[in-house]
Amino acid sequence: xxxxxxxxxxxxxxxxxxxxxxxxxxxxxxxxxxxxxxxxxxxxxxxxxxxxxxxxxxxxxxxxxxxxxxxxxxxxxxxxxxxxxxxxxxxxxxxxxxxxxxxxxxxxxxxxxxxxxxxxxxxxxxxxxxxxxxxxxxxxxxxxxxxxxxxxxxxxxxxxxxxxxxxxxxxxxxxxxxxxxxxxxxxxxxxxxxxxxxxxxxxxxxxxxxxxxxxxxxxxxxxxxxxxxxxxxxxxxxxxxxxxxxxxxxxxxxxxxxxxxxxxxxxxxxxxxxxxxxxxxxxxxxxxxxxxxxxxxxxxxxxxxxxxxxxxxxxxxxxxxxxxxxxxxxxxxxxxxxxxxxxxxxxxxxxxxxxxxxxxxxxxxxxxxxxxxxxxxxxxxxxxxxxxxxxxxxxxxxxxxxxxxxxxxxxxxxxxxxx
Amino acid sequence: xxxxxxxxxxxxxxxxxxxxxxxxxxxxxxxxxxxxxxxxxxxxxxxxxxxxxxxxxxxxxxxxxxxxxxxxxxxxxxxxxxxxxxxxxx
Numbered sequence: 001x002x003x004x005x006x007x008x009x010x011x012x013x014x015x016x017x018x019x020x021x022x023x024x025x026x027x028x029x030x031x032x033x034x035x036x037x038x039x040x041x042x043x044x045x046x047x048x049x050x051x052x053x054x055x056x057x058x059x060x061x062x063x064x065x066x067x068x069x070x071x072x073x074x075x076x077x078x079x080x081x082x083x084x085x086x087x088x089x090x091x092x093x094x095x096x097x098x099x100x101x102x103x104x105x106x107x108x109x110x111x112x113x114x115x116x117x118x119x120x121x122x123x124x125x126x127x128x129x130x131x132x133x134x135x136x137x138x139x140x141x142x143x144x145x146x147x148x149x150x151x152x153x154x155x156x157x158x159x160x161x162x163x164x165x166x167x168x169x170x171x172x173x174x175x176x177x178x179x180x181x182x183x184x185x186x187x188x189x190x191x192x193x194x195x196x197x198x199x200x201x202x203x204x205x206x207x208x209x210x211x212x213x214x215x216x217x218x219x220x221x222x223x224x225x226x227x228x229x230x231x232x233x234x235x236x237x238x239x240x241x242x243x244x245x246x247x248x249x250x251x252x253x254x255x256x257x258x259x260x261x262x263x264x265x266x267x268x269x270x271x272x273x274x275x276x277x278x279x280x281x282x283x284x285x286x287x288x289x290x291x292x293x294x295x296x297x298x299x300x301x302x303x304x305x306x307x308x309x310x311x312x313x314x315x316x317x318x319x320x321x322x323x324x325x326x327x328x329x330x331x332x333x334x335x336x337x338x339x340x341x342x343x344x345x346x347x348x349x350x351x352x353x354x355x356x357x358x359x360x361x362x363x364x365x366x367x368x369x370x371x372x373x374x375x376x377x378x379x380x381x382x383x384x385x386x387x388x389x390x391x392x393x394x395x396x397x398x399x400x401x402x403x404x405x406x407x408x409x410x411x412x413x414x415x416x417x418x419x
Numbered sequence: 420x421x422x423x424x425x426x427x428x429x430x431x432x433x434x435x436x437x438x439x440x441x442x443x444x445x446x447x448x449x450x451x452x453x454x455x456x457x458x459x460x461x462x463x464x465x466x467x468x469x470x471x472x473x474x475x476x477x478x479x480x481x482x483x484x485x486x487x488x489x490x491x492x493x494x495x496x497x498x499x500x501x502x503x504x505x506x507x508x509x
Binding site for chain 1: 437463465466495
């Protein structure tokens, strides 16, 4: 199948012919008996890893196995915030690697990611917030990551709906602004990588749940049992987000992960009123406006581990209370829908992108509440790790062994809450 | 919101409780003798089961007691609750 090219001209041309001549964007192949590499999990991270394996490392006989439909997990459930202003050197390098890939991604994949660098503003409400956020700003600038401190009036100028009155429960005392941060279209990330990977010969196999991992006498992986039969592969990369513990246990690998429901919600669509992304870690408000006009609102995680993809309503209420105080004009908006995803959280809130004790088995997990922003970078580094059987210098610190060795990358303490 | 059957007070809304993580973790003893792998397992490794899972809860805004519960993480239904120190029900 020849890959159709997307452009303004092709849109015009096909529009004139009633949009009936668009082709399928990727194949629906039957699984082969054997692949050179298998990626478990058809989200943005997994599809991207397959794309980079094919594009940059020359592997062509690759399959992505997805138990549901591609992009139907956390890729399609997050609030699409992209930023890289993390505190520690290792994290800044990792997330900024990703942000740089985002900046070219639409052109590279010939797929409109609707990537919009509208700026991400993090609010400070207490003296402690001011100190922590200023420390972030300085650390980021030392690492070449843009971030700047704004006084309340400057924050209000950047985001006019913001209430900077001094008499609210948690007044806005300032903010950090990363201008290169912003949002992208979540589905486009999965679809763009899927289409580009498929064009390079990658088999994307949906409705194919991995039920077991077979290992040879020497311990190395041999292949996977799936709901569509046994498939051989000498290299298996697991990129299964909230289900990473479940899949990795099939190979006898235990991970320092817990899976929690994380919820999000959108309002009814309204005219453009909200020019950027605003986050408040202290009072749990995360908000932006989609191009469709819906306010996209991120809530927190539930207190307990679960695989149900739903959480308690009180978590959403808590976030909405904060939003209504910061943006009083939204008080009469109705919420259109809410949903949950299952996020895999590590003890230090940093991901694991690494080899495992099992030869031929690789894992990309632990992105917790902040994996979407990392999609291109994570996929790129995971492909490198699988292809070369060694980590890229950027993901080298993000091992499983760092917990044993005491080399935590403790963004949990740095950000104090979910990020 | 979960309705949690506290073994001391009966069913109460989740807001009255704090979640205490996986149950039946045993701190290495004596601590100085435990090797790095043992400490890693105790501090960081979790079963994170999809299915019936033993976890700790504390009725923090009620009777204040810790207790254990078996909850199915695919449905969030409580299968059983039992008091601290009691063996896990079958």
